[in-house]
Amino acid sequence: MASGNAIRGSRIGSSRGGEPERGTPAPRTWVTFWCENRHETTRGFAQDDDVDIPELWDCPRCGLPAGTDRDNPPQAQKVAPFKTHLAYVKERRTDADGEALLDEALEALRARRDG
Template structure:
């Protein structure tokens, strides 16, 4: 091989490798979380960090809790609603008929006049 590179296999600007040059790692602890699908995830936290009650499962995305027997329920997602669906929630069929009749009457008067 012509023109070999002396730093082959390392990044340019990479510092020394090894814990002795980087300093000691902070003490850590692993906490288990279980999702509704039974997946276990074990993220590690610093010993002095506040441990969250829920952690998202990296496999399925559902929230995971620390109680294996009672994991948190999956969040309820609302399906997409059209504008008409929202209008039908606010108005009854009788209201709709009355509004339609009023609009048709205005159109008829405008055509006659």
Template sequence: MAQGRGGIRGARIGSGPMGESERGELAPRTAVSFWCGNGHRTQITFAVEAAVPPTWDCRNCGLPAGPDPDDVPVAQGSAPYRTHLGYVRQRRSQEDGEILLNEALAKLRGTI
């Protein structure tokens, strides 16, 4: 026995089939495949008149993917984490740091 469930599930009363006659015709499309460095294939459908981008993010791993499976784009390397001292060393040499340290110590000692 159906136990009180109706025969039509997931539809409103009075709704009919929704086909192309109600929505209109679909735009002409083209499918483009993109491959990432891990060998994943991502297929994207574009309108025929749309410009196809040179790269697309892989749905599986997030690496950049290109349309040529033999020439996949290389992921941009991210800069390593750098501490505050690392940034200071990038801007100043060791000699400059020694001079600044000696000036700061002289101020603290009251000799300047």
């Protein structure tokens, strides 16, 4: 069994007491994001001219996009189902085109077999 005088979950330099050695943290701008499920997420961004605050943030609870407007959160994007190669071919070709290609391929096979 461990001794009773150990401080659990801490290490040297992990507390705010070490700040004078490392310097003070950069000033932050706190931005709150809301998703379609009304989850609230607050993130801090550095107050710097080079830092762009994003318009959307992924909700850590449900994964939906979250925005800064509480009353009008962004809608989840519709995900298209997986399409097979055959589905894409059927979009480009009609049944008549398919029949014509099949007849052409069968004629080529018959010509090779008989020739």
